[in-house]
Amino acid sequence: MIKIALAEDNSFLAQSLINKLGLFDDFKVKFHAIDGEDLLASLELNSNVDVILMDIEMPNLNGVLATQEVSKKYPHIKVIMLTVVDDEQSIYESIKSGAIGYLLKESTPKEIFDSIHEIMEGGAPMSPEIARKALRIIQNPGGIEDDQVDFNLSKRENEVLKQLCTGLNYQQIAANLIISPNTVRTHIENIYKKMEVKNKAELVQKAYKHRLI
Amino acid sequence: MIKIALAEDNSFLAQSLINKLGLFDDFKVKFHAIDGEDLLASLELNSNVDVILMDIEMPNLNGVLATQEVSKKYPHIKVIMLTVVDDEQSIYESIKSGAIGYLLKESTPKEIFDSIHEIMEGGAPMSPEIARKALRIIQNPGGIEDDQVDFNLSKRENEVLKQLCTGLNYQQIAANLIISPNTVRTHIENIYKKMEVKNKAELVQKAYKHRLI
DNA sequence: CAATCAATAGGGCAAATGCCCCAAAAGCTA
DNA sequence: TAGCTTTTGGGGCATTTGCCCTATTGATTG
Numbered sequence: 001m002i003k004i005a006l007a008e009d010n011s012f013l014a015q016s017l018i019n020k021l022g023l024f025d026d027f028k029v030k031f032h033a034i035d036g037e038d039l040l041a042s043l044e045l046n047s048n049v050d051v052i053l054m055d056i057e058m059p060n061l062n063g064v065l066a067t068q069e070v071s072k073k074y075p076h077i078k079v080i081m082l083t084v085v086d087d088e089q090s091i092y093e094s095i096k097s098g099a100i101g102y103l104l105k106e107s108t109p110k111e112i113f114d115s116i117h118e119i120m121e122g123g124a125p126m127s128p129e130i131a132r133k134a135l136r137i138i139q140n141p142g143g144i145e146d147d148q149v150d151f152n153l154s155k156r157e158n159e160v161l162k163q164l165c166t167g168l169n170y171q172q173i174a175a176n177l178i179i180s181p182n183t184v185r186t187h188i189e190n191i192y193k194k195m196e197v198k199n200k201a202e203l204v205q206k207a208y209k210h211r212l213i
Numbered sequence: 214m215i216k217i218a219l220a221e222d223n224s225f226l227a228q229s230l231i232n233k234l235g236l237f238d239d240f241k242v243k244f245h246a247i248d249g250e251d252l253l254a255s256l257e258l259n260s261n262v263d264v265i266l267m268d269i270e271m272p273n274l275n276g277v278l279a280t281q282e283v284s285k286k287y288p289h290i291k292v293i294m295l296t297v298v299d300d301e302q303s304i305y306e307s308i309k310s311g312a313i314g315y316l317l318k319e320s321t322p323k324e325i326f327d328s329i330h331e332i333m334e335g336g337a338p339m340s341p342e343i344a345r346k347a348l349r350i351i352q353n354p355g356g357i358e359d360d361q362v363d364f365n366l367s368k369r370e371n372e373v374l375k376q377l378c379t380g381l382n383y384q385q386i387a388a389n390l391i392i393s394p395n396t397v398r399t400h401i402e403n404i405y406k407k408m409e410v411k412n413k414a415e416l417v418q419k420a421y422k423h424r425l426i
Numbered sequence: 427c428a429a430t431c432a433a434t435a436g437g438g439c440a441a442a443t444g445c446c447c448c449a450a451a452a453g454c455t456a
Numbered sequence: 457t458a459g460c461t462t463t464t465g466g467g468g469c470a471t472t473t474g475c476c477c478t479a480t481t482g483a484t485t486g
Contacts, residue, residue, distance in 0.1 A: 047389060075379050076372065076389050154432060167415025169472070182435050189475070190432095199442090199474075202380025204417035367462060382442065395465050402445070403462095412444075412472090427486105434481075443472065451464075456457105 002120055003048060006032040007039040007066060008055040008082065013105060017053060020109040027116065036061025040069055047074050051116055056083045056090060064097045071098025078119045151194045160187040161212065165204045215333055216261060219245040220252040220279065221268040221295065226318060230266065233322040240329065249274025253282055262290055264329055269296045269303060280310040291332050364407045373400040374425065378417045
């Protein structure tokens with residue numbers, strides 16, 4: 001039984017989707033959120049969900065931002081973005097935010113069925129055209145303007161970052177850079193603030209994603 | 214003028230490719246290497262090349278290993294892999310090694326022309342079918358066989374790894390997977406042993422390097 | 427010259443981590 | 457069935473981390 005949540009502000013479209021999903025025995029719609037905030041609140045209560053069908057345009061918190069939150073906080077949940085248009089910008093934003101599927105709202109029940117099963121088996125359901133665009137985006141982050149985020153790290157902070165990412169602890173980094181562990185700690189705190197992370201794992205991940213190392 | 218190098222052991226196919234490329238004015242074939250080693254030797258003398266069309270199967274040093282070397286030593290050079298088959302394993306290996314394009318050997322001159330121009334403009338030329346597979350590979354590394362074999366992580370351990378890499382702590386991971394924090398701790402200890410690391414930062418780094426996430 | 431920033435360093439403290447120990451249920455397999 | 461792995465769960469404990477706080481020195485820069 002695949003547990004599905006729905007985030008869609010248009011109640012007509014939501015009901016249509018629920019009806020389509022209801023045609024299949026192995027789908028269970030756990031809940032239906034009316035916007036991004038509602039979705040996050042609902043997940044806070046119960047995050048035992050496999051797949052979220054997420055409208056890209058919603059009031060309060062849109063699909064892209066909501067997906068960001070979901071994939072950060074509940075990485076086990078797979079997000080399929082719902083949209084009426086398949087423009088490159090939307091695809092780009094969706095993929096960046098962590099969505100792994102992309103469906104047009106007028107999809108047939110069978111297409112939805114296939115997509116959800118594909119995603120549960122580890123696939124990335126999207127049309128070949130969208131896949132092509134997505135791949136280009138993923139493989140060529142240099143071509144995307146806002147991916148080249150500058151965190152404004154100082155020279156020393158970059159050195160500390162590099163060492164931190166190899167798994168060294170404060171003492172070892174201090175020894176390598178011939179400074180005090182307390183200084184290392186200060187540097188790391190500043191790096192955390194600049195890069196908006198709050199622990200090592202997140203930092204290393206972000207550093208790799210943005211090709212800082 | 215786009216500078217192209219060719220790495221292809223089959224002289225008949227090589228000549229065919231050179232002929233196809235010769236149809237276009239803005240392509241200049243700088244040299245033709247007969248295997249991976251020959252390619253690296255040639256690049257040692259002259260690395261002023263924009264694109265390498267690389268056969269995936271070559272004696273001495275195959276296309277995947279040669280691409281690894283090239284993208285490590287000459288990151289400005291873009292590699293397009295040539296193949297007769299488009300099996301998932303080949304695509305996976307190519308992407309891992311740093312190739313950003315993937316062409317079937319029977320491609321028409323126009324397809325080759327388009328691909329080379331696309332790669333020069335920052336695209337990732339490949340057929341939609343290949344793009345789909347590649348995307349699945351990139352976005353869902355857990356689905357790739359030999360990644361799991363690498364460190365022999367179990368299914369559950371892979372799930373924990375994924376969550377850990379996003380920066381979640383034991384409690385949050387436990388909540389997401391609906392298990393006890395103690396179990397999460399046990400899993401992580403086992404992952405550490407299997408992957409031969411001793412803290413989160415090292416783990417995240419290794420996971421990224423081996424494209425486990 | 428004053429202001430800002432980078433780099434240095436320290437204290438305190440709660441929380442998280444890493445590393446031992448152990449054990450049991452479930453599942454597969456030879 | 458016996459033996460293996462996986463998944464689950466727990467206790468204890470030293471160390472590390474993350475996050476507050478303050479503070480000095482030197483360089484840059486308007």
